[in-house]
Amino acid sequence: MAIPKSVLITGASRGIGQQIAYQFAKQGSFVAINYPFESEKENALHTLHEVQKLGSQGNIYEADVSNLAAVEDMVKQMKSDIGTIDVLVANAGITKDKLIMRMTPQDWEQVLHINLSGAFHCTKAVTKEMMREKKGRIVYISSVIGMIGNAGQANYAASKGGMIALCKSVAKEFGSRNITANCVAPGYIMTDMTQNLPKEATDQFMSRVSIQRYGTMEDVANAVLFLSSDQAAYITGQVLVVDGGLTL
Amino acid sequence: MTREEVLQKVVPVISDKLGIEEEQVVGDAHFINDLGADSLGLVDITMALEEEFGLEIPDEDAGKLETVNSMIDYILKAV
Numbered sequence: 001m002a003i004p005k006s007v008l009i010t011g012a013s014r015g016i017g018q019q020i021a022y023q024f025a026k027q028g029s030f031v032a033i034n035y036p037f038e039s040e041k042e043n044a045l046h047t048l049h050e051v052q053k054l055g056s057q058g059n060i061y062e063a064d065v066s067n068l069a070a071v072e073d074m075v076k077q078m079k080s081d082i083g084t085i086d087v088l089v090a091n092a093g094i095t096k097d098k099l100i101m102r103m104t105p106q107d108w109e110q111v112l113h114i115n116l117s118g119a120f121h122c123t124k125a126v127t128k129e130m131m132r133e134k135k136g137r138i139v140y141i142s143s144v145i146g147m148i149g150n151a152g153q154a155n156y157a158a159s160k161g162g163m164i165a166l167c168k169s170v171a172k173e174f175g176s177r178n179i180t181a182n183c184v185a186p187g188y189i190m191t192d193m194t195q196n197l198p199k200e201a202t203d204q205f206m207s208r209v210s211i212q213r214y215g216t217m218e219d220v221a222n223a224v225l226f227l228s229s230d231q232a233a234y235i236t237g238q239v240l241v242v243d244g245g246l247t248l
Numbered sequence: 249m250t251r252e253e254v255l256q257k258v259v260p261v262i263s264d265k266l267g268i269e270e271e272q273v274v275g276d277a278h279f280i281n282d283l284g285a286d287s288l289g290l291v292d293i294t295m296a297l298e299e300e301f302g303l304e305i306p307d308e309d310a311g312k313l314e315t316v317n318s319m320i321d322y323i324l325k326a327v
Contacts, residue, residue, distance in 0.1 A: 131292060176286060 002230035003027035004086035004137065008078060010034040010065050010122055011092030013043035015191045016141060019217035020089055021058070023225050025051040031058035032078045032085075034092065038062070065092045065118030068125075075125040084133055087228045088126045090119040091141040093159070095193060097152045108155045115159035116166070123170055127179060136179040137228045140167050141220070144187045144243050160185075164239055171237030180236040182227045187243020189215040210245025249327050254320050257300055262316065265293045275317040293319075301327055 035044035130136025146160025170181035
């Protein structure tokens with residue numbers, strides 16, 4: 001598989017983003033590890049050390065993706081460090097799960113801001129560079145929840161569904177510049193984010209998964225790697241569902 | 249700034265963004281019909297010129313700037 005020279009992964013200090021960083025590092029890409037704020041810096045540094053142990057180069061970049069100016073500064077910095085940005089993996093995301101009756105406008109806005117506006121900001125910043133190069137890959141980490149909805153996750157579902165629509169628009173808008181945009185939609189994956197779900201929700205999900213196990217972060221990262229490779233050059237605007245059959 | 253000075257700065261930007269020879273970027277050339285620009289290319293050129301000259305070209309004005317000359321006239325007035 002021909003692997004990109006450089007990749008920017010948002011929210012790479014933990015969870016799926018971190019695993020994606022490791023997968024790219026194994027292939028020898030320069031890995032730009034984004035983290036949101038000072039208190040995540042240590043985790044980001046840990047990710048970077050692991051990336052280096054895997055034999056790759058990288059750097060850490062602090063930026064709150066919900067702030068366009070911060071994202072633009074990060075992209076500028078990355079550009080001066082490595083020259084080109086071949087791939088963006090828009091992964092940064094949070095949850096604030098509540099039933100709608102209990103969900104405040106702040107709960108709603110915060111999730112939309114970070115998950116969806118964050119993806120827009122990153123797209124806006126990197127496409128400027130990718131246009132110049134006349135090539136680029138964008139992979140959005142959406143979720144099956146963005147396709148099928150979920151009680152208690154209206155904000156998260158809306159943000160992840162919005163990402164799919166954003167992705168398809170990006171695919172159309174930048175296709176002529178050889179920039180592809182695709183989504184990976186993970187199902188039930190073992191992460192920090194899912195391990196705190198109530199047991200009954202977990203059991204309910206698991207009973208619907210054809211491949212009778214949780215997904216791993218590596219399962220997700222492999223899909224991201226594929227969509228970022230030369231082999232996926234003619235695939236754009238698509239949603240690759242990595243859910244063991246959950247949504248079938 | 250003289251028209252000649254603006255031209256000297258505008259031509260390389262357009263040639264770079266559209267991937268064409270500088271000689272092709274003549275005054276009465278139409279971005280879309282003569283220089284092969286598409287809507288994304290036009291936005292790209294406009295943004296690069298905004299940066300180059302430190303000005304802001306609102307969308308409603310940018311839409312009317314269809315030729316190299318009209319772009320240069322606009323910049324001359326704005327700077």
